Amino acid sequence: MSQAFDLLLVGLLIACAIAVIRTKDLLGATIIFSAYSLVMCLIWLHRGAPDVAMTEAAVGAGVTTVLFLVTIGRTVRRER
Amino acid sequence: MKRALTAAFLVLVSLPLLYAMSQLPQHGSATSPAYTHIAPRYLERGPEEAGAENVVTDVILNYRGFDTNGEVTVIFTSLAAVFAVLLAGREGDERSASEPRARTTPEVSPVASFVVRLLSPFVAIFAVYVVMNGHISPGGGFQGGTVFGALLILATVVLGKATAEKLQPARIRGLLQAAAPLTFIAVGVAGLIMFGDYLAFPKAAALAWVRTLWLIVIEIGIGVGGASIISAIFWQMGGDR
Numbered sequence: 001m002s003q004a005f006d007l008l009l010v011g012l013l014i015a016c017a018i019a020v021i022r023t024k025d026l027l028g029a030t031i032i033f034s035a036y037s038l039v040m041c042l043i044w045l046h047r048g049a050p051d052v053a054m055t056e057a058a059v060g061a062g063v064t065t066v067l068f069l070v071t072i073g074r075t076v077r078r079e080r
Numbered sequence: 081m082k083r084a085l086t087a088a089f090l091v092l093v094s095l096p097l098l099y100a101m102s103q104l105p106q107h108g109s110a111t112s113p114a115y116t117h118i119a120p121r122y123l124e125r126g127p128e129e130a131g132a133e134n135v136v137t138d139v140i141l142n143y144r145g146f147d148t149n150g151e152v153t154v155i156f157t158s159l160a161a162v163f164a165v166l167l168a169g170r171e172g173d174e175r176s177a178s179e180p181r182a183r184t185t186p187e188v189s190p191v192a193s194f195v196v197r198l199l200s201p202f203v204a205i206f207a208v209y210v211v212m213n214g215h216i217s218p219g220g221g222f223q224g225g226t227v228f229g230a231l232l233i234l235a236t237v238v239l240g241k242a243t244a245e246k247l248q249p250a251r252i253r254g255l256l257q258a259a260a261p262l263t264f265i266a267v268g269v270a271g272l273i274m275f276g277d278y279l280a281f282p283k284a285a286a287l288a289w290v291r292t293l294w295l296i297v298i299e300i301g302i303g304v305g306g307a308s309i310i311s312a313i314f315w316q317m318g319g320d321r
Contacts, residue, residue, distance in 0.1 A: 050218035051136045054210070058226035063310055066233055070317050 006046060013039045024079045030068040037061040131281065131291025132215035140220075141295050145279045149268065152260035152302055159257060159309045166316050188238050196238040203231045211303035215292060221260070221299040225306025232311035241315060248308060256308040263301025267294050 016036035023029040037060030044053035105112030122139055130138035140148050207228035214220030235244040248256055255262070264279075271280035271294075282290045 051134075051220065051223070054219055054223040055226065058223055058230060062230045063226060063233070066230075066314065067317065070314065074318060 002046075006043070009039055009043050009046065013043065026072050026077055026079055027069075029079075030065055030072065033068070034061045034065040037064070128285070128288070130295075131288060132295050134215055134217060134220075136218070137215045137220055137295060137299075141298050142281055142291070145264075145268075145298075149261070149264045149279065152264055152305065155309060156258055156261050156305065159312060162313050162316055193238050196234050200231060200235065203227065203234075207231065207303070207307075211299050212296065214299045215295045221302025222306055224299075225303035226310060228303065228307035229310030229314075232307060233314050236311070236314065244311070245315075248311070253308065253312075256304055257312055258305065259308065260302045260305030263298055263305075267298055270294075 013036060016032055016039060019032045020029050020036060023032060037056055040060060041053045041056040044050075044056055105114075109115075122135055122143065126135045126138040126143075127133050130142035132138045132142070207224045209224075210219035210227060211221055211224030214224065232244050232247065235247075268279040272278045274280075275282055281294060
C-alpha cells in the first residue's frame with residue numbers, strides 16, 4: 001500500500017516535470033512547478049523527512065513561485 | 081590553441097576527481113561507513129551529546145555545523161549576487177523611473193487584504209514556533225525563516241512595501257541580512273575561546289543546557305537572516321510594483 005502510494009507520487013512528479021517543460025504559457029508552467037514542489041513535499045514527508053518537507057513546501061511551493069511570478073510580471077508571459 | 085588547452089586542463093582536473101569517485105563506497109551499500117557506525121551513533125547518542133531532541137538539528141547544527149556555516153554563507157552570498165546584478169543597471173533605470181511613470185499599484189481586493197491582516201499574527205507566531213522549537217520537533221531556522229519571509233512578501237503585496245519594511249529598520253537591515261553567518265561565526269568563536277575549537281560545543285553532561293542554548297541561538301540567527309534575505313530579494317526584484 002505504502003509502496004503504491006510512493007509510486008503514485010513519483011508518477012505525478014514525473015508528469016508535473018514533463019508538463020512544466022512542455023507548457024508554453026510561463027504562468028501556467030510556474031503554477032505546475034509549484035504543484036511539482038507540493039508533490040515532492042509529500043514524497044519527503046512519506047519517506048520520513050519532515051524537516052526537508054517543510055523547507056520544500058515553504059521554499060519550493062511558496063517563495064520560488066512568488067519570485068517566478070514577479071519575474072513574469074516584469075518580463076513576458078509567453079515563451080518564445 | 082586556447083580551446084585545446086582548456087580541454088586538456090579539464091581532462092587533467094577531472095581524472096583525479098573521477099579516481100576519487102571510484103574509491104567511494106557503492107551507493108546504497110550496507111557496508112559504507114554512513115550505515116555501519118555513523119548513523120547509528122547519531123541516532124543513539126545525538127540527543128544527549130549534541131543538545132537537541134530532533135536528530136536532524138543535531139546533525140546540521142552540531143555534528144556538521146561547519147557545513148551549515150558554509151551553507152548560510154552561501155545563502156548570504158546569493159543575496160549579494162542578486163544585489164550586484166540587479167543594482168548594476170539600476171542607475172539609469174532610476175532616472176527614467178523618476179519621470180512621471182505612474183506607479184500602477186493595483187487595487188488589492190478587500191477580501192484578500194482582510195484575510196492577510198487576519199492571518200498575519202498567526203503566521204508570525206507559527207514562524208517563531210518553528211524556529212524556537214526546531215531542536216525538539218521538525219523545523220528550525222531555515223524553515224521558520226522562510227515562513228516569516230513569505231509573511232513579509234504577503235504583507236508587501238497587500239499592505240504595501242512601506243508597511244512591510246518597518247519590520248526591518250533601515251539602520252540595521254544589513255545586519256539582519258547577515259544575521260545567519262554572523263551568529264554562526266559568533267558561536268564558533270565563542271567555542272574557540274571557551275572550549276578550544278571553532279564551533280566546539282561543551283562536552284560535559286552538566287552543560288547540556290549550553291548546547292541547547294547555542295543551538296537555539298544559531299536557529300534564531302538563521303531564521304532572522306533567512307527571512308530578511310528572502311524579503312530583500314523580493315523587494316530588490318521590484319516585487320512591490
